[in-house]
Amino acid sequence: MIYTNKIENPADANGWTRAYLDSILVEMRLLDSCVPDTSCTIFGRKFATPVMTAAFSHLDRMHEGGMITMAQGAAEAHALNWAGMGSAEELEGILGACPETIKIIKPYMDRDLVREKLQHAYKAGAIAVGMDIDHSFNRKGQHDVVLGMEMAPVSLDELKSFVAETPLPFVVKGVLSVQDALKCREAGVSGILVSHHHGMIPYGVPPLMILPEIAKAVGADMDVFVDCHIDTGADTFKALALGAKAVCVGRAVLDDFGKNGAEGVRAYINAMTDGLREMMAKTGAADLASIDPGVLHTLV
Numbered sequence: 631m632i633y634t635n636k637i638e639n640p641a642d643a644n645g646w647t648r649a650y651l652d653s654i655l656v657e658m659r660l661l662d663s664c665v666p667d668t669s670c671t672i673f674g675r676k677f678a679t680p681v682m683t684a685a686f687s688h689l690d691r692m693h694e695g696g697m698i699t700m701a702q703g704a705a706e707a708h709a710l711n712w713a714g715m716g717s718a719e720e721l722e723g724i725l726g727a728c729p730e731t732i733k734i735i736k737p738y739m740d741r742d743l744v745r746e747k748l749q750h751a752y753k754a755g756a757i758a759v760g761m762d763i764d765h766s767f768n769r770k771g772q773h774d775v776v777l778g779m780e781m782a783p784v785s786l787d788e789l790k791s792f793v794a795e796t797p798l799p800f801v802v803k804g805v806l807s808v809q810d811a812l813k814c815r816e817a818g819v820s821g822i823l824v825s826h827h828h829g830m831i832p833y834g835v836p837p838l839m840i841l842p843e844i845a846k847a848v849g850a851d852m853d854v855f856v857d858c859h860i861d862t863g864a865d866t867f868k869a870l871a872l873g874a875k876a877v878c879v880g881r882a883v884l885d886d887f888g889k890n891g892a893e894g895v896r897a898y899i900n901a902m903t904d905g906l907r908e909m910m911a912k913t914g915a916a917d918l919a920s921i922d923p924g925v926l927h928t929l930v
């Protein structure tokens with residue numbers, strides 16, 4: 631049973647996503663427990679926390695320095711940073727502030743532009759690249775247009791060619807089915823982000839509801855990340871217990887970012903990490919690999 635009190639519009643995937651997260655309850659396991667280690671390794675790099683920034687764009691209006699300031703906050707929290715849509719110059723600034731960054735490229739219809747951006751991300755020093763495949767269509771089921779640039783859905787063959795285009799690990803953002811996850815694996819993708827991009831599809835299934843199926847289907851072949859309403863340390867704990875290697879925090883960090891810039895981001899990620907550590911300590915998980923999905927319960 632899902633806790634549905636807060637759902638105002640059932641077609642809005644965000645309401646179900648929050649309600650689903652809040653419906654997952656946790657038992658305590660205290661005997662033999664200890665202060666846990668929250669560090670994790672992603673694409674060969676070690677981080678203090680599995681909490682990462684979401685792939686953002688257009689943050690200039692919220693705080694001076696925009697995405698570069700966001701990246702600085704991630705670096706200060708020893709967290710992995712993701713970068714969304716933006717220019718080559720902006721990406722260089724982001725990488726200057728936080729070299730541990732994954733660059734997400736839009737599914738531009740102009741595939742030469744996609745290739746150009748893939749190459750630039752590699753040369754500029756990103757640790758991985760990827761694509762938000764969920765931004766192909768608009769609310770009318772037509773090709774989306776973002777800042778005057780037309781998007782187009784990606785075929786499996788095209789995905790294979792993008793993966794082959796770069797020596798970097800390739801991440802697909804916006805996977806919300808076992809079918810797409812298996813196609814990503816077939817294409818040689820290194821990681822997937824289970825996400826509905828804060829409500830890209832009406833009635834979108836909560837990422838945590840489908841995460842265990844996806845994680846089981848792809849096995850150890852790809853890293854599985856998750857976002858959408860992962861707002862707290864407890865949300866992070868539930869996501870990791872259900873099969874995610876790490877999570878991205880999106881809209882929840884933006885208030886603190888807007889008020890306090892990089893310091894706000896650092897403090898928010900640290901607070902989420904503290905909350906995660908508390909959940910791990912009180913469920914007997916000494917490190918991230920020891921988090922046991924058996925501690926989770928759902929309302930009946």
Ligand SMILES: Cc1cc2nc3c(=O)[nH]c(=O)nc-3n(C[C@H](O)[C@H](O)[C@H](O)COP(=O)(O)O)c2cc1C
Binds near residue numbers: 686827859882
């Ligand atoms: C201001 C803003 C800008 C975003 N820009 C991008 C982008 O350029 N590329 C992308 O893949 N996702 C983008 N996203 C989506 C986020 O990466 C994330 O998938 C989404 O917000 C869901 O996470 P949340 O519920 O924690 O916000 C953006 C989100 C926000 C709020």
